[in-house]
Amino acid sequence: MEPIIKIENLSKQYRLGTIGTGTIKNDIKRWWHKARGKDDPFLKISETNDRAVKGISEYVWALKDINLDIMPGEVMGIIGKNGAGKSTLLKILSKVTGPTTGKIHFNGRIGSLLEVGTGFHPELTGKENIFLNGAILGMTKPEIRRKLDEIIDFSGCGRYIDTPVKRYSSGMLVRLGFAVAAHLEPEILVVDEVLAVGDAEFHKKAIGKMQDVSKGEGRTVLFVSHNMTAVRQLCDNGVIIQNGSIHARGKISEVIDKYLENEFNYFKHQYQNTSTIFNKAILRHAKIISDGALKVNSKIVVEFVFEVESDMETNLSLVLNDNYENVIFNSISNVIKAHKGTYNCRFEIYENLLNDGFYSIDIYIVDYQRKQPVFIEKKVLGFEVADYRETEWIGKWTGAVRPKLKFEIFE
Amino acid sequence: MPFQQTIQPENKFFDLRLKEIWRYRDLLMLFVRRDFVAKYKQTILGPLWLFIRPLFQTLTMVVVFERMAKLSTEGVPPILFYLAGTTAWNYFANCLTTTSNTFTANAYIFGKVYFPRVITPLSVIISNLIQFGIGFMLFVSIYIYFFVQGGTVAPNKALLLLPLLIVNMGFMGLGLGMLISASTTKYRDLQNLVSFGVQLLMYASPVIIPLSSVPEKYMPVMLWNPMTGVIETFRYAFLGSGTFSFKLVAYSTGFTIFIFFVGLLVFNKTEKNFMDTV
Numbered sequence: 001m002e003p004i005i006k007i008e009n010l011s012k013q014y015r016l017g018t019i020g021t022g023t024i025k026n027d028i029k030r031w032w033h034k035a036r037g038k039d040d041p042f043l044k045i046s047e048t049n050d051r052a053v054k055g056i057s058e059y060v061w062a063l064k065d066i067n068l069d070i071m072p073g074e075v076m077g078i079i080g081k082n083g084a085g086k087s088t089l090l091k092i093l094s095k096v097t098g099p100t101t102g103k104i105h106f107n108g109r110i111g112s113l114l115e116v117g118t119g120f121h122p123e124l125t126g127k128e129n130i131f132l133n134g135a136i137l138g139m140t141k142p143e144i145r146r147k148l149d150e151i152i153d154f155s156g157c158g159r160y161i162d163t164p165v166k167r168y169s170s171g172m173l174v175r176l177g178f179a180v181a182a183h184l185e186p187e188i189l190v191v192d193e194v195l196a197v198g199d200a201e202f203h204k205k206a207i208g209k210m211q212d213v214s215k216g217e218g219r220t221v222l223f224v225s226h227n228m229t230a231v232r233q234l235c236d237n238g239v240i241i242q243n244g245s246i247h248a249r250g251k252i253s254e255v256i257d258k259y260l261e262n263e264f265n266y267f268k269h270q271y272q273n274t275s276t277i278f279n280k281a282i283l284r285h286a287k288i289i290s291d292g293a294l295k296v297n298s299k300i301v302v303e304f305v306f307e308v309e310s311d312m313e314t315n316l317s318l319v320l321n322d323n324y325e326n327v328i329f330n331s332i333s334n335v336i337k338a339h340k341g342t343y344n345c346r347f348e349i350y351e352n353l354l355n356d357g358f359y360s361i362d363i364y365i366v367d368y369q370r371k372q373p374v375f376i377e378k379k380v381l382g383f384e385v386a387d388y389r390e391t392e393w394i395g396k397w398t399g400a401v402r403p404k405l406k407f408e409i410f411e
Numbered sequence: 412m413p414f415q416q417t418i419q420p421e422n423k424f425f426d427l428r429l430k431e432i433w434r435y436r437d438l439l440m441l442f443v444r445r446d447f448v449a450k451y452k453q454t455i456l457g458p459l460w461l462f463i464r465p466l467f468q469t470l471t472m473v474v475v476f477e478r479m480a481k482l483s484t485e486g487v488p489p490i491l492f493y494l495a496g497t498t499a500w501n502y503f504a505n506c507l508t509t510t511s512n513t514f515t516a517n518a519y520i521f522g523k524v525y526f527p528r529v530i531t532p533l534s535v536i537i538s539n540l541i542q543f544g545i546g547f548m549l550f551v552s553i554y555i556y557f558f559v560q561g562g563t564v565a566p567n568k569a570l571l572l573l574p575l576l577i578v579n580m581g582f583m584g585l586g587l588g589m590l591i592s593a594s595t596t597k598y599r600d601l602q603n604l605v606s607f608g609v610q611l612l613m614y615a616s617p618v619i620i621p622l623s624s625v626p627e628k629y630m631p632v633m634l635w636n637p638m639t640g641v642i643e644t645f646r647y648a649f650l651g652s653g654t655f656s657f658k659l660v661a662y663s664t665g666f667t668i669f670i671f672f673v674g675l676l677v678f679n680k681t682e683k684n685f686m687d688t689v
Contacts, residue, residue: 093418096523132442
């Protein structure tokens with residue numbers, strides 16, 4: 001089968017810093033090189049685009065030599081860190097900005113959804129905005145008129161449809177925007193992080209609709225999201241973009257595993273500390289014992305080694321945080337009468353307790369008599385708990401924890 | 412199977428993409444509607460403001476330039492004289508100032524979704540045409556009043572050129588506006604120039620002073636201004652005053668065609684990557 005999209009050596013260069021100052025000099029230089037039939041002098045500078053590392057050049061490649069074929073009906077997830085180049089790729093595909101070099105060949109219409117509700121005018125009513133937004137997204141008037149009832153119904157804003165949208169809540173605006181976008185019918189759909197907004201009900205609806213579009217109607221979809229659950233459920237294949245290049249591609253589950261193992265500092269399964277003892281005790285070593293990725297239904301075992309300088313009554317206190325820095329729980333060990341030397345400690349979180357997400361562990365070594373910590377280390381370890389479900393339910397499972405409790409229906 | 416479409420760094424040098432614009436015609440009309448509706452929502456007088464503005468502008472001119480400064484209006488009722496000038500000038504000036512910040516004003520929406528960017532300035536031309544139409548109605552009603560009164564005014568054959576004059580006003584504004592908007596994406600200086608430049612240009616046109624009263628010394632400046640021919644002919648057609656020369660009309664029309672294509676060319680070249688520099 002022939003691909004529906006063929007991306008060839010696609011690169012995109014951006015200039016860093018303030019635009020508008022000093023550009024006239026570079027513009028003239030560029031033009032002068034071009035006029036003499038030479039290459040653009042600023043295109044030669046090549047640095048990988050790592051957002052955290054300060055580079056030398058003020059020009060940077062947001063994308064570098066991307067080659068990718070996408071088959072008709074394929075649902076492709078694009079994952080990567082912030083600033084890796086995912087959105088730039090989608091922007092070029094949606095023709096919002098052009099590539100610096102390279103080409104994209106494609107068949108059919110590309111519909112892009114980089115944001116919901118683009119171009120809504122606050123003074124116009126919901127209905128008027130449906131027409132406006134639909135037309136901006138490339139629909140014709142008769143097309144919108146045909147689907148109007150369906151759109152209003154899907155948005156769940158029927159009651160307010162003749163009210164100016166400036167009176168809408170932000171959630172309603174998102175719903176209305178998504179409702180319009182969801183009824184686009186291009187052969188290729190490009191979607192960027194639009195599921196990151198709205199409430200749980202909306203999420204379910206949005207993901208459900210995305211599934212209809214991709215699985216049911218057989219359209220080609222390119223989907224960017226940081227919500228791994230959504231990506232896993234929607235996509236067949238995936239690519240990891242790292243520093244502007246394709247780092248890996250393959251089946252979506254393999255790609256996600258690879259991504260989580262490499263990319264996140266939340267994947268810090270080892271800790272080592274060799275410095276001298278500052279105050280009575282120190283954590284020497286910590287380790288998460290597991291083979292492969294941790295899932296909601298796997299037991300998480302952590303081992304600690306700590307050293308005590310002199311006799312004291314002591315215990316360990318462990319704080320588990322989620323990736324929004326919320327404390328999920330604080331757990332304490334038994335108290336021991338410790339002498340000078342090293343001690344081992346083992347901590348277990350049962351299966352089916354944590355929800356899927358990213359977690360970090362803080363450790364406190366406590367002087368039990370004085371009731372104060374003598375050693376504090378935040379984010380000693382970090383790990384991800386991947387989603388695992390026995391049900392067909394989709395969307396983010398809400399809640400800080402997901403304990404499996406006794407919950408039975410009697411027939 | 413060869414691919415139907417390609418995204419590449421450079422567009423073809425001269426590609427008007429009329430087919431694509433035609434496909435987005437609904438959007439064009441929706442933009443016009445949006446601009447019109449949004450402007451007069453939550454106002455009591457609504458589109459009546461379209462009458463009030465030029466009326467007061469003209470009355471002020473009558474008082475300042477005719478009564479106080481005693482400038483000639485070539486024997487035409489002053490209110491008609493100034494109203495004819497401002498109606499024509501305002502259409503041009505509104506088109507120019509609004510289209511000249513197309514990219515900067517719409518950067519947000521342009522950054523999120525693609526449609527032929529030229530739709531936006533085109534919609535400005537059309538919504539301003541509606542505004543012009545209403546202003547023109549005001550002019551015509553006052554004109555008829557003076558005509559019925561048996562005044563000194565009478566239309567003549569030059570009226571046949573009216574459609575051409577209106578096209579000139581709109582497209583000259585559009586062409587210049589597109590040219591400026593393409594340049595302001597990177598260098599904002601021009602935007603400052605436009606706001607007062609348009610005003611200066613008005614004084615270099617026969618909106619206030621009829622061409623016949625312009626001193627010899629300043630005549631070349633007036634004749635260089637491409638709007639001079641348009642305004643002078645517009646006034647001549649309705650009021651029979653002033654000068655009429657095919658040369659002036661031809662110069663204005665030639666300039667409009669030239670500036671429109673240059674503007675469109677630069678605009679199309681800019682639209683592809685302006686998001687990176689805006």
